[in-house]
Amino acid sequence: MPTSTRGNLTFDVRVTGPDDGDPVLALHGFPQRGNSWDPVAAMLGAKGYRTIAPDQRGYSPGARPVGRRAYALGEITEDAIAVIDDLVGPSGRVHVVGHDWGAAVAWRLAARHPDRVRTLTAVSVPPAAAFVRALLTTRQAFASWYMLALQLPVLPERLLAAGDRPFSPALVSMLLRTGQTREAAERDAAGLADPQALAAAIGWYRGMLAESPTVSDPPVEVPTLFVWSDGDSALTRQSTALVHKYVTGPFRYAELRGVSHWVPDQAPVELAELMLEHLAAHPG
Numbered sequence: 001m002p003t004s005t006r007g008n009l010t011f012d013v014r015v016t017g018p019d020d021g022d023p024v025l026a027l028h029g030f031p032q033r034g035n036s037w038d039p040v041a042a043m044l045g046a047k048g049y050r051t052i053a054p055d056q057r058g059y060s061p062g063a064r065p066v067g068r069r070a071y072a073l074g075e076i077t078e079d080a081i082a083v084i085d086d087l088v089g090p091s092g093r094v095h096v097v098g099h100d101w102g103a104a105v106a107w108r109l110a111a112r113h114p115d116r117v118r119t120l121t122a123v124s125v126p127p128a129a130a131f132v133r134a135l136l137t138t139r140q141a142f143a144s145w146y147m148l149a150l151q152l153p154v155l156p157e158r159l160l161a162a163g164d165r166p167f168s169p170a171l172v173s174m175l176l177r178t179g180q181t182r183e184a185a186e187r188d189a190a191g192l193a194d195p196q197a198l199a200a201a202i203g204w205y206r207g208m209l210a211e212s213p214t215v216s217d218p219p220v221e222v223p224t225l226f227v228w229s230d231g232d233s234a235l236t237r238q239s240t241a242l243v244h245k246y247v248t249g250p251f252r253y254a255e256l257r258g259v260s261h262w263v264p265d266q267a268p269v270e271l272a273e274l275m276l277e278h279l280a281a282h283p284g
Contacts, residue, residue, distance in 0.1 A: 003062075004054060006082035010062030013083060014038075014053040017045030022095065022118075022283070023088045024275075025080065026053040029100020029125075031171065031188050031201050033059050036099070039268035040275070047276055052094070054083050056102070058200025059191070071200075071207030073128075077108045084116055095279050097121040099264050100234075101204050104128060107246075110224070111217035118284030120224045121275050123263050124232060126239050127246045129216060134239040150205040157202065162193035178233050179260025223250040223282035227274060229259035229267070250282065 004011045014034040024044055026037040034053030041051035057063050057076050069075075084092050095118045098106030103125035110120040111127070125131065150156050162168040167189035175185035192198040224247045228240045244251050254274050259267045 002087065004083040004086040006063075006079055009057070009060075009065070009079070011057075011060045011079065011083060012055045012062070013087065014041075014055075015050065015087065016041040016053070017050040018048060019050065021045070021048045021050035022279070023084075023092065024049050024051045024279070025084060025094040025096045026051050027080065027096070027098035027102030027105050028053070028056065028059075029098070029102045030204060031175075031192050032100075033188075033191055036184075036188070036264050037097075040097075040264055040272045043268065043272035044275065049095075049279065052083065052087050054079075056080075056105070058203055059197065061194075061197075064196055064200045068203065068206045069210045071203035072210040073104060073108055073207065074211065075207075076105050076204070077112070080105055080109050081113060081116065092116070093118050093284060095119045095121070095275075095284075097123065097275060098125075099123040100125055100261070107220065108217060110220045110222050114221045117222050119279060119282045120220060120222055121227065121278060122224065123227045123271065124229070124235050124261055126226070126235070126243045127217065127220070130242040130246055131239055133242055134236070147205055147208070150202050151209070157195065157199055160192070160198060160202075161195065162189070162198075165193070166190055167193050168198075178262070179231055179266070180262045181265065184262065184265045217246075219246050219248045221249045223278070225252045225254065225274060225278040227254045227256065227263060227271060229256040229261065229263050231258060231260040234261050252278065 002013045028036050033055045037053045044051050057079050096106045103122040107127040110117045160168050160171045171189040172185045226243050256267050
C-alpha cells in the first residue's frame with residue numbers, strides 16, 4: 001500500500017484507477033477508513049479517474065499523535081496537503097470528495113487552498129460556519145448530542161471499547177441505529193478495536209474545541225457539489241439550508257431519498273454518477 005508522510009507521521013493510502021487519471025482525493029469520516037470509498041473509487045476508475053483515499057490522522061497506525069490539539073481541523077487539513085504533495089506533486093491539483101468528518105476537511109481544504117483543488121464534493125456535512133448556525137437555530141443541536149458526549153474524558157473510550165473481541169458491540173449497535181449495514185458496521189468497528197485507534201478517532205471530536213472560535217474560512221471559490229440524504233440521523237435538513245451562502249463558485253445541491261448518513265456505502269452508484277457529472281462539467 002502506498003504511503004504519504006508529514007513530519008514524523010506516516011499515512012496509509014489506497015490508490016485506485018489508472019496512473020495517468022485525473023486525481024480525486026477521497027477523505028473518509030468517523031469511524032471509517034479509506035476503504036469506505038472502494039465502491040465509488042471503482043466506478044470513478046472505470047471512467048479514467050485516479051482515486052487517492054488516505055487513512056487519515058488517527059486511523060493510520062503511523063499517524064496517531066496524542067492530545068486534543070493534534071486533531072484540530074487545521075492540522076488534519078495540512079495532512080491532506082501532504083498527501084497531495086506526495087502522490088500528485090508539490091503543485092498538483094485534485095478533485096476533492098469528503099464524507100462526514102472528511103467533508104469538514106474537504107471544505108477547509110477548498111476554502112483555504114483553492115490553488116490545490118479543482119472541484120469540491122462534500123457529502124452529508126456542511127461547512128463549519130453553516131453547521132454552527134444550524135446548531136444555534138434548529139433541532140440540529142438535538143441530533144448532535146453525541147458530539148458533546150464524546151468530549152468527556154475516558155468514558156467514551158470505556159463505553160466503545162472492544163476488549164478482547166474483534167470489534168466493539170456498542171459501536172456496532174450505534175452504527176446500526178444510524179442506518180449502517182451490519183457488514184459495514186462490523187468492518188468499521190473492527191478498525192477501532194485497537195484502544196489507541198479508538199482514542200485517536202474520538203480525538204477528532206475533541207479537536208473541535210482546539211481551534212479558536214474566531215477562526216473562520218473564506219467562501220469556497222471552486223465548483224462545489226453538496227450531497228445530502230434525507231435519512232441522515234446526524235445532519236438535519238436545516239443544516240443544509242445555508243450551504244450555498246458559503247460558496248461563491250458554481251454550486252449544485254443534490255438530495256438522495258431513502259438513504260441514511262452512510263452515503264458512500266449505501267448509495268455508491270448514485271454518488272459516483274453525481275460526481276462524474278460534476279467532475280466532467282468542471283475539469284479544471
